[in-house]
Amino acid sequence: MYIEDRLYGNFKIDAILEELIHTKAVQRLKYIHQNGASYLVNPKWNNTRFDHSIGVMLLIRKLGGTIEEQIAGLLHDVSHTAFSHVVDQVLKMENEDYHEQIKHSIIMDSEIPDLLQKHNFQLEDILDDSNWSILEQPAPHLCADRIDYTLRDLYEYGEISHNEVEYFIDNLTFCEGKIHVIDREAGEWFVQVYYKEVLDFFFNPLNVYSNHKMTEILTSVFEKGYITKEDFLKTDEKLLQKILNSGDETIKKELGKLHTGVVVIESLDDYSIHIHNKTRFIDPDLFDGKESKPISECSEKTREMNRNARERALKGMKIKVV
Numbered sequence: 001m002y003i004e005d006r007l008y009g010n011f012k013i014d015a016i017l018e019e020l021i022h023t024k025a026v027q028r029l030k031y032i033h034q035n036g037a038s039y040l041v042n043p044k045w046n047n048t049r050f051d052h053s054i055g056v057m058l059l060i061r062k063l064g065g066t067i068e069e070q071i072a073g074l075l076h077d078v079s080h081t082a083f084s085h086v087v088d089q090v091l092k093m094e095n096e097d098y099h100e101q102i103k104h105s106i107i108m109d110s111e112i113p114d115l116l117q118k119h120n121f122q123l124e125d126i127l128d129d130s131n132w133s134i135l136e137q138p139a140p141h142l143c144a145d146r147i148d149y150t151l152r153d154l155y156e157y158g159e160i161s162h163n164e165v166e167y168f169i170d171n172l173t174f175c176e177g178k179i180h181v182i183d184r185e186a187g188e189w190f191v192q193v194y195y196k197e198v199l200d201f202f203f204n205p206l207n208v209y210s211n212h213k214m215t216e217i218l219t220s221v222f223e224k225g226y227i228t229k230e231d232f233l234k235t236d237e238k239l240l241q242k243i244l245n246s247g248d249e250t251i252k253k254e255l256g257k258l259h260t261g262v263v264v265i266e267s268l269d270d271y272s273i274h275i276h277n278k279t280r281f282i283d284p285d286l287f288d289g290k291e292s293k294p295i296s297e298c299s300e301k302t303r304e305m306n307r308n309a310r311e312r313a314l315k316g317m318k319i320k321v322v
Contacts, residue, residue, distance in 0.1 A: 007151060007165055008058045014067055016119040017057065017074060025078050025110040029053055031235035034149065036086040037214035038207045039236075040258040045207070047156055049077045049084065055148040056135065063144070063174045065134045068121065072132045073144060079106040081232040082239040089215040090222060091229075096278055103127065106233070133177050140283035140294075142172075142179040142190075150190075150197045159196060164189070173287060180287035187284040187295040191302050194282045195309050202277055203312075205264040205319040212273050217254050221246065263322050271318035279313045281306060 001018040004010050020026055029050035038045040056073040065073070079099045081087040088096040104127060107113065116123050129136045137143035151168070154160045171186035172179055181187035201207060221227050226246040231239055243251060283306065286295040296302045 003054065003058070005055055005058050007055055007148075007155060007162075008062060008169070011058055011061065014070075016067070016115065016121065017070060019115050019119075020071065020074055020112065021054070023111045023115065025106065025112060026050070026053065026074065028235060029077065029080065031237060032080055032082060032084060033236055034084060034153070035201075035207065035211075036083045037210040037236075037258060040214075041206050041210045041260060041262055043260065044157060047152055049080050052149055052152060053077050055152055056144045059144045059148050059169075060132075060134050062169065063134050063172060063179065065132075065144075065174075068126060069132045069134055071116075071121065072126050072129070073135050075107065075112065075126065076129075076135060076145065078110075078112075079103040079233075082234055082236045083211075083214055083218070086211050086214050086218060087232050089211075090218045134174055134179060137178060140281045142181075142282075142284050144179070146194075146282070147172075147179070147190075150194050153197055153201060154193060157201070159201075160193060175287055176292050178285050178292070180285045180292060181295065182287055182289075184286060184295060184299055187286055188299055188301050190284060191282055191295070191305050194280075195305055198277075198280045199309060199312055203317045205266050205317065206262070208275055208277075208317050208319055209262070209264040209273065209321065210258055212275060213254070213258055217243070217251060220254075221248070221251055224248070226251075257321075264319050265322055266318060267320045268318055270320060272320045274316055274318045276316040277313070279310075281309060 002010055002012050030048055032049040033039045034047040034049055034052055035045055053074050053076065056076060057070045060070050060073045077099065079102050081099060085096050088098050091098055113123050116126065125131060135144050151165050155162065155165055168186050168190055171181055171183040173182050221243050226248065227242060231242060243255065283294045283296045283302065285292050286298065296306060
């Protein structure tokens with residue numbers, strides 16, 4: 001099977017990956033939006049967990065990862081709930097890790113274990129993220145997951161070009177157990193792009209509003225018993241339909257506030273919503289052919305961007321609907 005990705009190009013993939021892609025569990029991710037409820041207020045914000053999972057799998061391959069790590073990359077988000085991290089807010093998961101907590105049980109109830117056994121792969125090894133240092137690394141290091149969602153969002157939303165994506169990927173290497181940049185300017189570029197994602201996009205007033213409003217709605221219908229935790233494993237649209245089927249006019253009215261015509265602005269003094277997103281920082285490791293070190297050690301530009309990011313994250317975002 002050949003697979004095409006807008007960021008990384010065309011690849012022929014192994015049979016196990018093809019079969020896993022066609023499972024119901026992975027196909028469901030086509031209908032889980034990467035950035036929660038934001039697609040309801042801006043249809044262009046429509047990247048999915050499926051797009052991202054395929055991308056992570058292919059990026060791991062480009063960086064020399066084993067077939068086992070490619071499988072782990074493909075499956076890393078398979079247990080994500082409808083509206084992605086919105087459900088973490090509903091369930092008050094401070095670490096935004098509800099999907100991680102249920103991942104093993106979700107996979108065990110799917111076709112995935114039989115397929116892995118058929119191809120002689122060990123499920124428990126695949127699910128152990130500590131085995132996969134390309135796929136996952138703690139912040140502020142680079143990892144395939146963090147790189148892909150940043151590049152994918154900003155490329156699809158017109159903030160960076162394909163040439164820029166290729167330039168950055170061409171300046172990555174995997175050594176000493178971590179992904180490194182081999183060029184300081186490439187690392188500085190990614191730091192700038194990463195903060196465009198986690199500060200400019202995640203803190204976009206419209207994005208903040210849509211996910212805050214959806215959190216309120218899901219919290220209400222969950223507390224009223226209209227939906228259960230099992231319903232969070234539906235697709236975005238199927239969960240919305242179940243909520244509407246409750247017949248609750250108040251909830252229907254609140255859902256009606258999520259539309260493409262809503263206008264939201266940042267307002268420091270006169271505001272109705274004040275949120276603090278999860279604090280995210282980045283400091284790529286630089287390898288010069290001899291030694292590895294955080295790029296901030298040799299880049300004042302990176303140190304300044306990190307200082308500015310910390311200040312902005314601490315302030316949070318204050319918005320109002322106009």
